[in-house]
Amino acid sequence: MENNVVLVRYGEVTLKSPYVRELMEKKLIDHIKYVLRKHGYERVNIRLIPGRIFINNVDNAAEVANIVSKVFGVVSTSPAVEVRTEISEIKKSVVNYALEVLKENQSFAIRARRVKRFPITSKELEKILGAEVLDKLGEKKLKVNLTSPDVTIYVEVRSRKTYIYHEVFDGIGGLPYGVEGKAISLVSGGIDSPVATWLIMKRGVKVIPVFFNSGPFTSREAVEKAHTTIKILREWVPEDEFYFYEVSYGEALRTIVENVRPQLVCLACKRTMFKTAIELARIEGAKAIVTGESLGQVASQTLDNIFAISYNLEYPILRPLIGLDKDEIVKLARKIGTYDVSSRNVIECRASPAYRGFKAIAHAKVDIVLELEKKLDIDRLAKELAKNSKKIPV
Numbered sequence: 001m002e003n004n005v006v007l008v009r010y011g012e013v014t015l016k017s018p019y020v021r022e023l024m025e026k027k028l029i030d031h032i033k034y035v036l037r038k039h040g041y042e043r044v045n046i047r048l049i050p051g052r053i054f055i056n057n058v059d060n061a062a063e064v065a066n067i068v069s070k071v072f073g074v075v076s077t078s079p080a081v082e083v084r085t086e087i088s089e090i091k092k093s094v095v096n097y098a099l100e101v102l103k104e105n106q107s108f109a110i111r112a113r114r115v116k117r118f119p120i121t122s123k124e125l126e127k128i129l130g131a132e133v134l135d136k137l138g139e140k141k142l143k144v145n146l147t148s149p150d151v152t153i154y155v156e157v158r159s160r161k162t163y164i165y166h167e168v169f170d171g172i173g174g175l176p177y178g179v180e181g182k183a184i185s186l187v188s189g190g191i192d193s194p195v196a197t198w199l200i201m202k203r204g205v206k207v208i209p210v211f212f213n214s215g216p217f218t219s220r221e222a223v224e225k226a227h228t229t230i231k232i233l234r235e236w237v238p239e240d241e242f243y244f245y246e247v248s249y250g251e252a253l254r255t256i257v258e259n260v261r262p263q264l265v266c267l268a269c270k271r272t273m274f275k276t277a278i279e280l281a282r283i284e285g286a287k288a289i290v291t292g293e294s295l296g297q298v299a300s301q302t303l304d305n306i307f308a309i310s311y312n313l314e315y316p317i318l319r320p321l322i323g324l325d326k327d328e329i330v331k332l333a334r335k336i337g338t339y340d341v342s343s344r345n346v347i348e349c350r351a352s353p354a355y356r357g358f359k360a361i362a363h364a365k366v367d368i369v370l371e372l373e374k375k376l377d378i379d380r381l382a383k384e385l386a387k388n389s390k391k392i393p394v
Contacts, residue, residue, distance in 0.1 A: 003061035003079035007156070007163055008032065008053035008068055011075040012175060027176040028073045029053065031238035039067050049158075056082075065169050071238060072202055074171035078154070080163040087120065087128075090155065090162050094129045095136045097164050098153060102137070107145035114157035129155060175204030177238055182206045183318065184277045185290035187233075187244070189226030190348065192292030192321055194338040195329050197233055199320035200290045208284055209233065209244035210277055210389075214253050214349060221346040228341045234394040236336065245280055247389045249273075252381055257351050260372060262358040265351055266300040268372045270309045272385075275378050278315050279386035287315070294321040294329065299360040308364040 013024045029046055032053065036044055041064060045056040058064045061079030069077045083093040094110070102108055110133070112125040120128070130144055156163040185197040187209040197207050211226045234242045256268045277289045293301045300309075310317050321329055333339035353360040361368075373379070 003081055003165070004056070004058070005080050005082045005163065006055040006058060006061050006065045006068065007078045007080050007165065008055065009051065009075045009077070009171070010053065010073055011051075011173065013073060014051050024073070024176050024179050027179055028071070031071050031073070031176055032068055034238045035067055035071055036064065039063075041067075062167070065167070069169040069171045070236070071176075072172050072174050072204070072236070073176040075173050076171045077169045078163075078165040078167055080156075080165035082161050082163055085118070085157055085160055085162045090125075090157070090164075091129060091132050093162075093164055094153065094155060095132055097166075098133045098137060098142075101153070101166050102133075102140060102142060102151055104140045105142070106140075106150040107143045107148075108133070108151045108153060109144065109146050109149040110153050110155060112155040112157065115159055117159065118157050125155065125157070129153075172202060174202035177201055177204065177236075178206040180204035180206075182208060182284060182286040183288040183290050184281045184284065184286045185209050186273060186277060186292070187211055187226060187230055188292070188348070189222060189229050189342060190292070191326075191333050191339065191342040192294060192297075192329055194229040194233055194292075194342060195332045195336065196290055196292035196320045198236065198332070198336045198338075200318060201233075201236060203320075205288075205290075207233075207290065208280070208286060210247060210280060211244060212247045212249040212273055212276075214249045214351070216250055217253050217257075217349055217351040219347045221344070222348050225341055225344055225346060229338045231394055232336070232338050232341065243391055243393045245389045245391055247276060247385050249385065252385055253351050255381075256376060259376060262353045262356050263361045264364075264368065264372060265353060266360050267305065267309055267364055267369055268376060268378075269351070270300060271369055271373060272376070272378050272381060274309065274313055274317065275382035276385045276389075278313065279382050280389065281315055283386065288318050289313075289315050290318045290320070292321055293319045294324055294326070297326065299362040302362050304363040304365075305361075308366050308369045311366045311369060 013021055044058055047054045065077040065079045068074060083089050110126045110129045112122045114122050151166055153166050183205045185207045187193045187197055201207055209230050213223055230244050256265055260268045296302060333342060
């Protein structure tokens with residue numbers, strides 16, 4: 001039997017108020033249409049019922065299910081067979097479906113769900129269909145196993161149509177991209193910041209990446225890493241518009257290096273980046289700044305330092321990785337496709353204390369950061385950096 005429809009499940013959206021839910025469902029459908037058009041599927045029919053989206057008229061249901069599973073907000077997808085909701089039709093179709101997907105001596109289970117108006121309960125339907133498969137496919141020597149079957153055949157009975165499937169593609173989950181507004185995300189090209197950006201995208205935030213090009217304190221390869229990771233993030237964006245800002249940061253960093261003790265350079269640098277990101281947030285109408293900091297991972301990310309460099313900032317600083325360890329972050333980086341690029345061994349920053357043979361301060365006080373801010377006139381510097389940054393479409 002040929003799969004002729006794709007079931008799309010979404011979860012968190014259903015918990016919203018009716019008005020918000022309707023807006024998010026519309027956005028989710030728009031994004032599904034976008035990614036399908038991007039992959040050459042122009043003429044598909046999409047139908048929505050509470051908690052389910054059905055995609056009809058597809059040539060390759062498995063491929064479509066896999067594509068759509070990567071849309072933010074989608075919990076899972078399944079290529080399925082659609083038949084009439086009549087018990088005789090369901091029995092015949094399940095047997096034919098089992099004939100194709102079950103091999104000799106395999107164990108199987110039938111899992112059924114049905115609308116309340118259907119006269120047979122889900123458990124009764126499972127027994128009827130399981131018995132029918134055993135009877136009609138006796139030559140395959142199949143066995144029923146309800147705890148750990150080799151194959152599970154799912155049957156979803158709706159008012160007019162019934163859907164039969166056995167494959168489930170796990171989705172990304174979260175919320176549809178952009179429904180929570182915009183944020184500026186600091187992307188360095190390392191392992192952490194692209195993952196943090198992706199995680200905030202998953203929470204429905206439209207991101208505007210900002211890359212601080214610190215040449216000559218960084219290598220050309222480090223710049224290429226950052227550009228490439230931003231391009232990979234772009235592949236997850238289900239909209240035509242996507243761009244990032246590149247801040248020419250070399251001279252500002254030189255000023256910091258020449259006027260600040262080596263142990264404090266990272267504090268002054270991060271504070272300047274935050275202030276610059278806030279200026280760009282004002283320009284863009286963004287509501288937050290996103291960073292890839294993970295608590296305690298390096299000296300600049302101790303709780304004392306995070307408190308000090310974030311003190312009295314006007315915009316919230318979102319840190320999606322704050323409670324994750326490096327292994328968890330790497331796992332996510334592999335999942336989203338940035339790890340191979342981000343893990344390349346290049347010279348990231350020649351201005352860092354470690355590169356220059358010093359240890360960065362790990363437990364800074366707020367007054368130290370405020371003194372650095374005043375000494376370097378960071379507010380003025382941030383305005384200049386934001387004003388002169390380049391907006392680059394991807």
